[in-house]
Amino acid sequence: MTTATVRLGALGRTNGTNGTGRTSPTGRTDGTGRTSVAGVPGTLWRPRSGCDTDCLPLPDALPRAGRLRRAARLTGALILLLAGAGLLVLLPLLARRLRPVVGGWWARRLLHALGVRLVRAGRPLDRPALLTANHVSWLDTLAILAVAPARMLAKHEVGRWPLIGALARAGGTMFIDRDRPRALPRTVADVADALRAGDLVAVFPQGTTTCGTAGQVPLGGRCRSGAPRPAPFRPAMFQAAVDAGAPVVPLTLTYHFQVGRPAERGVAGARPTGATPTDVTPTGAAAFIGEEALWPSARRIIGLRDLVVRVDCGAPLSPAPRSPSRVPYRRALARLADPARLADPASEPVRAALDLAR
Template sequence: MSRRDLWRPASGCGPHCLPPPGGTPGVPAARRAARLVALLGMLVLGAGLAVVLPLLPAAERRAALGGWARVTARALGVRLVVRGRLPRRRALLVANHVSWLDVLAVLAVAPARLVAKREVRGWPLLGWLARAAGTLFVDRARPRDLPTTVGRVADALRAGRAVAVFPEGTTWCGAATGCRPAGGFRPAVFQAAVDAGAPVVPLRIGYRDALTGDATTAPAFLGAENLWRSLRRVLASRDLVLTVAVTTALHPAPGADRRMLARAAESAVHLCSAAAQPAARRAPAAWEVDLAA
């Protein structure tokens, strides 16, 4: 194993975290096929959107991205629910990372500039849309470039933009913290919020079955897994609910320690949110909206 590989985050989750075949209720094959066709249609629409986005004013660009993400999630049969309120101004949005669906969730809730791995640039259609949306790409194989990326995030925050990042650097199944070690939030990107004087808003992303209210790992996309296999599980899932819980914003003081800020955000995401708990045991939210309604 090279030093480059040692620098990259590695998930402790694996196939044992996923539901067994037939372990969760599914939809008929015809419904799966219809969802796939709808998804392909949204990808084609996204390619057209990528051409138009650079020409739109900032407000219209965010509205177009958010609308596309919401409709795409709906095409997949996913119900999106938001708990809490996002700040209206610039902020560094930090979230746990379970699935490729997380990106749709963040764009639907807060169409921010995303920080993504460099490989996304080469993805068919999605890479094109990501570039058009102003995504900030980071090369995980070149840790020396990280300060430059942090500087670009800080510049975007100073310019009044919201920036979203998954500071764990990899995906986790989301079932429990057993395969996710403490200190999973990498602190580097939090320096951008300190330098720009911008708030940090932790987001807790969770997936559950609408009928039982129980958390599910069906949408999880694990590092060694094939994307098509993960997509098939989502297409087959019945009553899948994606919840985004917005926790209290953190306001770093000038010169704040980015490591302490990262730990505080991680605690808010993994310990202080009830987004992944069964609905029957959750207290009513002060503000909740179902974006599929």
């Protein structure tokens, strides 16, 4: 793997009122540099996705699994969820470093039970690092845990989910309250402390989900919402890596249908068996977006045939502060780790500011 060191000379500052280049519908800020949405309680600084349920493919455009297979998948998933109750007793008895390993085994089994094939390209670091990934689905957490023994950072609502929340806490998950911006510095400090303690920590810097197809050629460079970059990476959590002196490892999650099977309607149907990963067409079928509830999303995924989640592990990015101000470093890291920005010509000045040590 290569290690990238960020230089400040070629970096520009992000425009806009909220540090992401986006402006608020009201044009107001909340005093933290983030904008608020007028008339919507609890959304003071929550990231907003450009994707909604309109990005989801039509049901009859998707390859469907048979009725017996769907029933078997549902049964297997329920059994593994019940087995999770046993893990609640086992995990506290294990050494802290072993808990993510057991969680990874459980995540792989659950993905298999749901009929989702896991493909990994590259390897995450085997030392403390901040793993950053684009966010598409609730399956993302399972995919990351299946390839890396990481502690997750999840929204605090997950901690209240029956069984899943208890499993998350037992596995060392940290939580972020998206409705309390004043709690953000404490969360960043907690992540930095975990990195200093030797943990791998995985975060979703977008702070929300997208359909996962934005910027893809088959859709004309835009997802069906019409947004070229529905939710860019926010820089806040990258500060934890800067504070802890830990590398950032970008992960790119892509959902597609197995090579050689029909894809979505309107996209070239069958792919040759020997196709390379760049030949596959991403699908929004696994996306968990808009106002969709968890059960309809899970039911759709259980009913799919040949769904694949691919996890690409990028080269680690190592911040090297050389200035009293560390803010530009986290912004640079956010831009460099964002898969959508890497495909954007506007990011070339940032990529030119890298000194690659091979």
